[in-house]
Each structure stands twice: as C-alpha cells, then as structure tokens.
Amino acid sequence: xxxxxxxxxRRRGLMGVDISATRVKLLELDRTGDEFRVLAYxxxxxxxxxxxxxxxxxxEAVARATLRxxxxxxxxxxxxxxxxxxxxxxxxxxxxxxxxxxxxxxxxIHFDAEHHIPHPIxxxxxxxxxxxxxxxxxxxxxxxxxxxxxxxxxxRTAAIEMAHxxxxxxxxxxxxxxxxxxxxxxxxxGVSDADSVAVFDIGSDTTRLTIQRQGxxxxxxxxxxxxxxxxxxxxxxxxxxxxxxxxxxxxxGRISAPDIAENVREFAERLAVHIDRTLTFYQSAxxxxxxxxxxxxxxxxxxxxxxxxxxxxxxxxxxxSLGNPLGGxxxxxxxxRNHVDSDAPSLMVAxxxxxxxxx
Numbered sequence: 001x002x003x004x005x006x007x008x009x010r011r012r013g014l015m016g017v018d019i020s021a022t023r024v025k026l027l028e029l030d031r032t033g034d035e036f037r038v039l040a041y042x043x044x045x046x047x048x049x050x051x052x053x054x055x056x057x058x059x060e061a062v063a064r065a066t067l068r069x070x071x072x073x074x075x076x077x078x079x080x081x082x083x084x085x086x087x088x089x090x091x092x093x094x095x096x097x098x099x100x101x102x103x104x105x106x107x108x109i110h111f112d113a114e115h116h117i118p119h120p121i122x123x124x125x126x127x128x129x130x131x132x133x134x135x136x137x138x139x140x141x142x143x144x145x146x147x148x149x150x151x152x153x154x155x156r157t158a159a160i161e162m163a164h165x166x167x168x169x170x171x172x173x174x175x176x177x178x179x180x181x182x183x184x185x186x187x188x189x190g191v192s193d194a195d196s197v198a199v200f201d202i203g204s205d206t207t208r209l210t211i212q213r214q215g216x217x218x219x220x221x222x223x224x225x226x227x228x229x230x231x232x233x234x235x236x237x238x239x240x241x242x243x244x245x246x247x248x249x250x251x252x253g254r255i256s257a258p259d260i261a262e263n264v265r266e267f268a269e270r271l272a273v274h275i276d277r278t279l280t281f282y283q284s285a286x287x288x289x290x291x292x293x294x295x296x297x298x299x300x301x302x303x304x305x306x307x308x309x310x311x312x313x314x315x316x317x318x319x320x321s322l323g324n325p326l327g328g329x330x331x332x333x334x335x336x337r338n339h340v341d342s343d344a345p346s347l348m349v350a351x352x353x354x355x356x357x358x359x
Contacts, residue, residue: 013028013077013079013357014028014077014079014080014081014168014169014353014354014356014357015027015028015040015070015073015075015077015078015079015080015081015165015354015357016028016029016080016081016176016349016350016351016352016353016354016355016356016357017066017080017081017082017160017165017350017353018083018173018176018347018349018350018353019046019051019056019062019066019082019083019156019159020046020051020203020204020349021046021051021052021054021203021204021205022045022046022051022204022243023043023044023045023046023065024043024044024046024062024065024066024069025041025042025043025069025343025346025347025349025350026040026041026042026043026066026069026070026073026075026350027040027041027340027347027350027351027353027354028040028041028073028075028077028354028357029329029351029354029355029357029358030358031358036183036326036329036358037329037330037331037332038326038329038330038331038332038335038340039075039077039332039335040073040074040075040077040332040334040335041073041331041334041335041338041340041343041347042068042069042070042072042073042335042338043069043338043343044065044066044068044069044072045065045242045243045244046061046062046065047061047065050062050065053086054084054085054086054087054088054152055086055088055152055155056155056156056159059155059158059159059162060159060162062159063158063159063160063161063162063163064163066159066160066163066165067162067163067164070163070164070165072334072338073334073335073338074332074334078164078165078166079165079166079168079357080160080165080166080167080168080169081167081168081169081170081171081353081354081356081357082156082157082160082167082169082170082171082353083170083171083172083173083175083176083349083352083353084148084152084153084156084170084171084172084173085172085173085174086152088148088149088151088152089146089147089148089152089172090116090117090118090119090145090146090147090148091144091145091146091147091172091174092116092144092145093131093142093143093144093145094116094142094143094145095134095137095140095141095142095143096108096109096130096140096141096143097139097140097141098133098138098139098140098141099139105128105143106128109126109128109145116145116147117147119147119149123149123150123151124147124148124149124150125147125148125150125153125170126145126146126147126148127145127146128143128144128145128146129143129144130142130143130144131143131144146172148170148172153170156170157170169353169356171352171353171356173208173349174208174210174220174222175352176348176349176352176353177199177201177208177210177348177349177352178210178212178217178220178352179352179353179355179356180325180348180349180351180352180355181199181210181212181217182215182355183325183326183351183355184199184297184299184323184324184325184348185197185199185212185297185323187323187324187325187327187328188295188297188321188323189321190295190319190321191294191295191297191321193213193214193215194213194214195213195294195295196211196212196213196218196291196292196293196294196295197211197212197213197293197294197295197296197297198210198211198275198279198282198293198295198296198297198318199211199212199297199299199323200275200296200297200298200299200300201299201300201348201349202226202227202271202298202299202300202301202302202303203226203227203300203301203302204226204227204228204231204301205224205226205228206222206223206224206225206226207222207223207225207226207271207274207300208220208221208222208223209221209222209223209278211282211293218291219282221278221282223274223278225270225271225274226302227267227300227301227302227305229267230263230264230267230302230305231243231246233263234246234260234263237263238255247304247342250304250305250306251339251342257306257307260305260306260307261307264305264306264307264308264311265307265311267302267305267308268307268308268311268312268315269311269315271302271312272312272315272316275296275312275316276316276317279293279296279318293318294318294319295318295319295320295321296312296316296318296319296320296321297320297321297322297323298312298320298321298322298323298345299322299323299324299325299345299346299348300345300346300348301345301346303322303323303345303346304342304343304345304346309321309322322345323345323348324344324345325344325345325347325348325351326340326341326344326347326351327344
C-alpha cells in the first residue's frame with residue numbers, strides 16, 4: 001500500500017502540471033501575502049491517442065509535450081504537482097475513531113481495505129484527510145479516503161520524469177478544481193461567500209461540476225459532455241490543422257465572433273440542457289428539495305469561444321458569469337507571450353495544483 005501523495009518537507013516552487021486528453025498545461029504561481037502572480041505558463045497539445053479514457057497510453061509522447069511546454073515556459077522549477085482522475089480514482093468519506101493518530105489510522109484502513117476499496121490493496125496508492133468530528137458521535141471523525149490504482153499514477157509519474165521533472169505531489173483533479181475555486185469566486189462580481197455557486201469546468205470530453213458555498217464543496221459531478229464536437233466542427237470549417245491554429249485565428253481577428261455565432265449557439269443549446277438537468281437533479285436530491293443555486297460560473301477551454309457566455313445567459317434561469325482563476329494577477333513576460341491571459345479560464349486544474357506550491 002503506497003500513499004497517494006509523496007511526502008515532502010516543502011511545497012514552495014511547485015509547477016502545476018495538468019495532463020488532459022488533449023493538452024499538457026504547466027502553471028507556476030508565487031504568493032506574497034494575499035497577492036498571487038503568475039511566474040510561468042505554457043501549454044502544448046498531446047498527440048491524438050496518447051491518452052484515452054483518463055489513461056496514458058503513450059508516456060513518451062506525453063513526456064515530449066511536457067518537455068516542450070517546460071522549455072517554452074522558461075521556468076527553472078522541476079518539482080511538479082500532478083493530478084489523477086477517472087474511474088481508477090475512488091473517493092469516499094468514512095468514519096474513524098477520533099482517538100487514532102495518522103499512523104494508526106493508516107494501519108486500520110489497511111486492515112479494513114476490502115470494505116472501502118474494490119481493488120487489492122497492493123494495487124492502489126491511497127491518502128486520507130480528517131475532515132471534521134462526526135456530528136452524530138464525537139468519538140468518531142469524518143475522514144476523506146482517496147485511492148487510485150497504482151498503474152495510473154506510475155504512468156503519469158513516468159511521463160513527468162522523462163520530461164526531466166520530479167513528481168512531488170499527487171492530487172485528484174476534482175479537488176484541484178475545488179482548490180482553484182478559492183481564487184475564482186473572489187473575482188466574480190455579485191457573488192458573496194454565502195451564495196451557492198455552481199462552477200462548470202467545460203473540457204474537451206467532459207464537464208466537471210462543483211457547487212461551492214462558504215469555501216466548501218457541497219456537491220461534485222462529472223458530465224460526459226464537452227467541447228470536442230465544437231472544436232472539430234470549427235477546425236473543419238476553417239481548415240485548421242488543430243485547435244491551437246484555430247484559437248490563433250480567433251485571437252488575431254481573422255475569425256470573428258459573428259463568424260462562429262451559429263456553431264457556438266448550437267453548442268450552447270446542448271450544453272444548457274446538461275447544465276439545467278444536472279442542477280435540477282441536485283436540487284431535487286438535496287435535503288428538502290429546496291437548495292437554491294444563486295449563480296452559475298463557466299470555466300474551461302470551451303469558454304474561450306466568444307459568444308458562449310451570452311448564449312448561455314439567455315438559455316439558463318440563473319445568473320451566468322465567465323470565470324478566470326488568474327484574473328487580476330500580475331504575470332511574467334514569458335507567461336504573457338504564451339497567452340496566459342487568454343487561456344486563463346481553461347487553467348482551473350493547473351491553478352489548483354500550482355496553489356499547492358504558492359504558500
């Protein structure tokens with residue numbers, strides 16, 4: 001049984017490395033007091049087929065993309081924080097006696113593993129965190145237990161090491177997203193700490209939802225819908241070889257918002273159905289069925305298409321905002337050359353990971 005997170009004495013100077021099905025994104029943050037700044041950023045496309053169903057199939061291809069991004073970022077940092085996701089990750093809250101220390105807790109989890117984890121204990125890495133005393137019995141604590149199949153972690157670690165970096169921390173994408181919300185929500189006008197805010201991170205193949213209130217996650221869910229079809233339709237229409245070339249034409253103005261308005265509107269209509277259905281389910285399943293949603297915040301790569309926010313604002317019954325976890329931050333000249341300002345809404349997981357080193 002191995003620990004999910006490596007044991008390190010310091011976390012300062014960590015590069016957040018977000019490895020998705022289509023891209024590797026590297027982000028490094030620094031903090032002085034309450035102010036953050038972007039030290040380094042770069043992103044590179046991953047060859048098609050190198051990652052499938054959350055699993056790295058071609059570690060060398062991912063390593064080459066990571067190394068290119070690292071070189072473009074100009075950073076000297078070689079310690080990395082990565083994240084795992086998908087069905088190989090198991091997360092659940094269990095009750096443990098409050099009298100146990102961490103070593104005793106780990107030993108007890110090992111003994112009870114078959115009750116918590118549907119995999120042989122020797123095939124997983126795990127970690128745990130004490131959340132709070134159980135409200136029904138003060139002799140027990142609520143403990144978050146997270147386990148991941150070891151081969152998933154080993155493939156990601158191998159890709160990072162081939163890119164001449166060292167994995168110092170392994171997180172879960174869901175928790176990295178939630179961590180980034182501490183940056184995100186403070187930058188949304190009209191959102192207070194007491195509001196229930198539904199944050200949708202719209203990726204290529206999937207969309208992640210976290211509902212936040214008072215700095216805590218009330219609910220999390222993954223939706224099997226993303227912006228890949230919109231990307232493909234626009235790349236075919238404008239005969240661009242990849243998404244990078246498409247976005248470059250959008251930034252330069254060679255493709256304008258009116259040019260893609262119809263495609264974006266069609267995508268927004270499909271996305272609105274998923275958002276409405278997911279939030280309706282959440283509200284119906286919540287205690288008493290009366291948990292309101294005060295605000296919807298959109299982040300992710302698909303929000304980089306102009307017109308998506310306006311279309312969704314017309315289709316959804318909640319106030320809708322675009323989110324930017326790096327909004328208002330100073331950034332290095334190299335990060336700005338690598339388009340950190342325009343890419344920032346797609347950097348939630350990378351930001352959540354980078355925050356682990358900005359202490």
